[in-house]
Amino acid sequence: MKKTKYLLFSAVLLASMQSVAQNPINDNPAYSIVGKDSTCQVFIYSPTENQGLHLAYFTDDERWVDVGQLCASDFGPWGSEKKMYRPFVMKANDGTWRALWSVNSRSPQFAVAYSEDLVTWRPQDYPIMKEKGITDVAAYQMDDGTFDIYLKTAKGKRYVHADRNFRTFEEDSLEAAADDILWQRDTATINGKRYEGNDFEIPAVHLDYIRSWHKALAEENRENSRKLPHNEAELQAYLKEKGTELGSGSEVTAQLHVKPQKSYRISDKLIGIFFEDISRAADGGLCAELLQNGDFEYNGEKKGWNATTAWMGVELSPSTGDKNAPARISTENGVSKNNSHFVMVGSTPIYNIGWEGIPIKRGAAYNVGLYARCVDGKKKQLTVALVDKEGLPMAQAKMKIQGTEWGEYKAQLIVTDKYKGDLGDGKDIRFAIIPKGEEKVAVDLVSLMPQDTYKGHGLRKDLAETIAELNPRFVRFPGGCMLHGQGLENIYHWKESVGPQKDRKPARNIWNYHQTRKLGFFEYFQWCEDMGAEPLPVLAAGVPCQNSQPNTDGICGQQGGIPMSEMPQYVQDVLDLVEWANGDPATSKWAKMRADAGHPASFNLKMVGIGNEDLISTDFEKRYLMICKALKEKHPEIEVIGTVGPFHYPSSDYIEGWKIAKENKQWIDAVDEHYYEKPGWFINHQDYYDNYDRKAPKVYLGEYAANGNNELDRALAEGIHLCNVERNADVVEMTSYAPLLCKNGYSNWNPDMIYFDNSEKIRLTESYKMQKMFGQHAGDTYVVSELNLSAALKRYVGTSVVKDSKTGKTWLKVVNALPRTLKLQISGLGDKVVEVKGRSAQVFEL
Numbered sequence: 001m002k003k004t005k006y007l008l009f010s011a012v013l014l015a016s017m018q019s020v021a022q023n024p025i026n027d028n029p030a031y032s033i034v035g036k037d038s039t040c041q042v043f044i045y046s047p048t049e050n051q052g053l054h055l056a057y058f059t060d061d062e063r064w065v066d067v068g069q070l071c072a073s074d075f076g077p078w079g080s081e082k083k084m085y086r087p088f089v090m091k092a093n094d095g096t097w098r099a100l101w102s103v104n105s106r107s108p109q110f111a112v113a114y115s116e117d118l119v120t121w122r123p124q125d126y127p128i129m130k131e132k133g134i135t136d137v138a139a140y141q142m143d144d145g146t147f148d149i150y151l152k153t154a155k156g157k158r159y160v161h162a163d164r165n166f167r168t169f170e171e172d173s174l175e176a177a178a179d180d181i182l183w184q185r186d187t188a189t190i191n192g193k194r195y196e197g198n199d200f201e202i203p204a205v206h207l208d209y210i211r212s213w214h215k216a217l218a219e220e221n222r223e224n225s226r227k228l229p230h231n232e233a234e235l236q237a238y239l240k241e242k243g244t245e246l247g248s249g250s251e252v253t254a255q256l257h258v259k260p261q262k263s264y265r266i267s268d269k270l271i272g273i274f275f276e277d278i279s280r281a282a283d284g285g286l287c288a289e290l291l292q293n294g295d296f297e298y299n300g301e302k303k304g305w306n307a308t309t310a311w312m313g314v315e316l317s318p319s320t321g322d323k324n325a326p327a328r329i330s331t332e333n334g335v336s337k338n339n340s341h342f343v344m345v346g347s348t349p350i351y352n353i354g355w356e357g358i359p360i361k362r363g364a365a366y367n368v369g370l371y372a373r374c375v376d377g378k379k380k381q382l383t384v385a386l387v388d389k390e391g392l393p394m395a396q397a398k399m400k401i402q403g404t405e406w407g408e409y410k411a412q413l414i415v416t417d418k419y420k421g422d423l424g425d426g427k428d429i430r431f432a433i434i435p436k437g438e439e440k441v442a443v444d445l446v447s448l449m450p451q452d453t454y455k456g457h458g459l460r461k462d463l464a465e466t467i468a469e470l471n472p473r474f475v476r477f478p479g480g481c482m483l484h485g486q487g488l489e490n491i492y493h494w495k496e497s498v499g500p501q502k503d504r505k506p507a508r509n510i511w512n513y514h515q516t517r518k519l520g521f522f523e524y525f526q527w528c529e530d531m532g533a534e535p536l537p538v539l540a541a542g543v544p545c546q547n548s549q550p551n552t553d554g555i556c557g558q559q560g561g562i563p564m565s566e567m568p569q570y571v572q573d574v575l576d577l578v579e580w581a582n583g584d585p586a587t588s589k590w591a592k593m594r595a596d597a598g599h600p601a602s603f604n605l606k607m608v609g610i611g612n613e614d615l616i617s618t619d620f621e622k623r624y625l626m627i628c629k630a631l632k633e634k635h636p637e638i639e640v641i642g643t644v645g646p647f648h649y650p651s652s653d654y655i656e657g658w659k660i661a662k663e664n665k666q667w668i669d670a671v672d673e674h675y676y677e678k679p680g681w682f683i684n685h686q687d688y689y690d691n692y693d694r695k696a697p698k699v700y701l702g703e704y705a706a707n708g709n710n711e712l713d714r715a716l717a718e719g720i721h722l723c724n725v726e727r728n729a730d731v732v733e734m735t736s737y738a739p740l741l742c743k744n745g746y747s748n749w750n751p752d753m754i755y756f757d758n759s760e761k762i763r764l765t766e767s768y769k770m771q772k773m774f775g776q777h778a779g780d781t782y783v784v785s786e787l788n789l790s791a792a793l794k795r796y797v798g799t800s801v802v803k804d805s806k807t808g809k810t811w812l813k814v815v816n817a818l819p820r821t822l823k824l825q826i827s828g829l830g831d832k833v834v835e836v837k838g839r840s841a842q843v844f845e846l
Helices: 003-022 203-224 230-239 282-286 461-469 521-531 565-581 589-596 618-634 652-661 679-684 711-727 766-776
Strands: 031-034 036-045 055-059 065-069 083-093 097-102 110-115 134-141 148-155 156-163 169-175 186-190 193-203 249-264 327-330 342-345 350-351 365-374 380-385 394-400 407-414 431-438 439-452 474-477 506-508 513-515 536-539 608-609 640-645 670-677 696-707 732-737 741-743 754-756 781-788 797-803 810-816 821-827 832-836 840-845
Touching: 036 083, 036 186, 036 203, 055 097, 055 203, 065 110, 083 134, 083 394, 097 134, 193 203, 249 696, 249 711, 249 797, 282 461, 282 513, 282 741, 350 766, 365 380, 365 394, 380 407, 380 439, 394 407, 394 832, 431 439, 439 670, 461 521, 461 754, 474 732, 506 589, 506 832, 521 565, 536 565, 565 589, 565 608, 565 618, 589 608, 589 781, 618 640, 640 652, 652 670, 679 696, 711 732, 711 797, 711 810, 711 840, 766 810, 766 832, 766 840, 810 821, 810 832, 832 840
Parallel strands: 249 821, 474 536, 536 608, 608 640, 640 670, 670 696, 696 732, 741 754
Antiparallel strands: 031 036, 036 055, 036 193, 055 065, 083 097, 097 110, 134 148, 148 156, 156 169, 186 193, 249 781, 327 342, 342 439, 350 431, 365 407, 365 439, 380 394, 380 431, 506 513, 781 797, 797 810, 810 840, 821 832
8 A cells, every 4th residue: 555665665675785785794694596596594483472473594604693573473462462482484385474373372272374575474363273272383385285284282283274375274173193393493593592493595685675674664663763852952963963954043934835726625524533432431431420330230340340339338248138238239120131230229328429529510400310119019218319428418309219110210409509518529429329218129220410411412511512622523433442342242232332221231341441331322423413523433343352351262362253153143233223323213123213212313324434453364354344345235325444453554454454445445435544653753754645546445544643751742743744644635534533531540541632530620632732723724625835944844844735615714734843933934825924933833824
């Protein structure tokens, strides 16, 4: 997909070969003449299980010199896995390469990889075998081009047959009759240490290619790590390195020539947002619910979490018959199969502490809701109340529970001037359910919501309004890693998030806390409509997160994907989403569910995402294409947005993902790219999208952010990147920064755009301000302009001119990452001189 990098690499390769020829050094490879070709000896091995596959070459002075890492193991979760044991590498008859290795002693899996050149590797596959404890692997090619793979396990030797493409693997039912010599490796001493590996003779030009590739990567990494100049001294040091002079002073003068005659159409939905329930973004965040664990369904998501978490006066153990005993958790005859836990209340009160407190405004109304049933058939009176740290009621209301069947009960609480205490920040406020009498009553799905929510639809008003000020053109939801989940059983299924709250299925969040699903697909769609943004729901591609923990069988990662026998139903679920969002309630049961929830009109869904930064494995590809094809055939009006893995070029997932997308562009309209990088990477890749194929699927930059400790550096780098993305918005149709929200004290990721707590103290980062500038001054036409400034200085200045055809306004956005004021002389359109202070960004109307 990327052409510029290949051109760069070719230049580096040529320069490197000329350098080797003209300037021999001690590390020169030893060459052998075979016919008319020169060959070199290489050794492929793994220094340690954590360092991946390396290549070393033999030198003239009979030493082995390590070039660097060829690939690393991507198996299983970070930390405990991603290991490579006993790698075995072989060269196929057609010149391509195969690598295999053991991954651990617990899983019934081993790793396989394929490469054409030892530089670019296809995403790895992890065949699932019958036995755990695969300790060694070896492979040999047969005359028909297929491969015989031999495994050593704790129970013996096994044989596996692989196709010539290393895509399918069939395990033989009988033990393999194989001599140990099959697993024998070569040896080499590198830097004084002896290693096992595989020895090969390869053409000298191939080794030069590999060495030059690694040299180019190293040089690029050095440039990517270059820090932005913060002051005059750092600026002058940088300019001296680049051979550029800049006179003394506090300004830099430049000319910007605007060329309206060279305008072209660009995407009108470039700036959007991505919402994922990470760092408590949903429950305890954007969802306005003030009670924690109101469904009593917490279940070990964190150590010590259970159905009683966030409740006082509630215990897990069965009832003792003591009338004064605390309330107990029960699961007998629950409110629904998806919400089986509830609390059995007797004569003692119970309290909920909220999200480390319950922030309350005096005079504001708060709606209470709960489900209840009388256990012994008698009526029961409950008082619901807000109480202070002394246990004194601040506001209260009575509920009369009757009947043995579950029923929904509602009340309203208002803290008036009659309560003289200080409300403070709410940390000491609790929600109480106070029973009258000794009769038992079952209680579940307890809720306390402010009446004043965003557009009246249940979202925390201050947060939602802050997000709306970004003027997003679309919202991607619900994830993210949360979407494809921690293993097969944790994949997010949209149908489990709609309908009445009692029927929604709560679940563990991949970020290790609880999802109530109170913020479900209906609420996401309603939120988009309230902001005037297009919904972009994303569904898993039939596989869980590649970093998933092992299941009960020890199978890690994508766990083989949803069984193919179950995929037709999963595909139908995807198709049903479109019907739910856009269908006619008179003819569609799914559309009727939408109407019953209060939205008979269509949500006008236009886009659906499939997959989230997945490992582009064989298991993934089968299911991914099955879904994309079915969705496009059934709904050609829907834009299908695929994925190309978690990293940018030159990652293997990116390369393979783009290959699949271009080969199947009749089913895939766009792909979702993700990358999180140092500020220097964004500065160093301002041409990143310039040479993308305009006839290939479009690009959605779904997750990106600069990282590092300097917040302003991050925002400036992102702003310069957006200037360049806007120039390429004929191929990049959407972008969204990530993550969006983080609750103070609960960070799963850093940095984030917006930080918040229980109060209305919201911290807006410099990245938020940059996103807001671009979101509020977007256009649908790009106006070409030329910045006249030395190349060394220009890399730290971003400019972009766009026109909005709806308003007729033309905007110039300037991002100045230099530590000097930029004095910009504009010509060609609205001739003027503008100034942008050092290390800041500004927008001007032309």
